[in-house]
Amino acid sequence: MNTISELINDLNNMVLQGKAMEAFEKYYADDVVMQENEMPATAGKDANRERELAFFGGISEFRGAQVLDVAVGENLSMVVWNMDYTHKEYGVRNYKQVSVQHWKDGKIVNEKFYYGS
Numbered sequence: 001m002n003t004i005s006e007l008i009n010d011l012n013n014m015v016l017q018g019k020a021m022e023a024f025e026k027y028y029a030d031d032v033v034m035q036e037n038e039m040p041a042t043a044g045k046d047a048n049r050e051r052e053l054a055f056f057g058g059i060s061e062f063r064g065a066q067v068l069d070v071a072v073g074e075n076l077s078m079v080v081w082n083m084d085y086t087h088k089e090y091g092v093r094n095y096k097q098v099s100v101q102h103w104k105d106g107k108i109v110n111e112k113f114y115y116g117s
Contacts, residue, residue: 002106004077005070005072008070008079009070010023011026011027012067012070012079015065016065016066016067020056021049024049024052027108028045028107028108028111029045029104029105029107029109031044032107032108032110034048034051034111034112034113035113036112037113058089059087060087060088061085062084062085063084063085063094064082065083065084066081066082067080067081068082068096075102075103075104076102076103077100078099078101079098079099080096080098081096081099082097083095083096095115097114099114
């Protein structure tokens with residue numbers, strides 16, 4: 001089995017290549033729980049797939065994403081992203097975001113995103 005470092009680096013590279021949904025299908029567990037800041041968490045892969053598709057479907061201009069930092073621990077990874085896009089609902093967005101992933105058996109079982117409003 002690959003290390004958490006290898007898994008998160010592959011996932012990040014897939015996102016940077018425009019394959020975010022492919023990465024979601026490959027690396028997220030069926031019972032994954034995802035949460036944005038202190039918003040209510042979304043449980044289950046199907047519900048989170050719909051949430052992700054709605055987010056990506058709302059992007060009207062994508063100017064770029066960049067991985068600024070990655071940290072890995074035991075069954076844990078953290079990625080600092082810089083995101084730059086325009087979204088139909090949120091407008092022009094250019095910000096840093098920290099994603100914290102908890103892993104089990106090579107899949108993400110919990111992910112939380114931290115960013116300014």
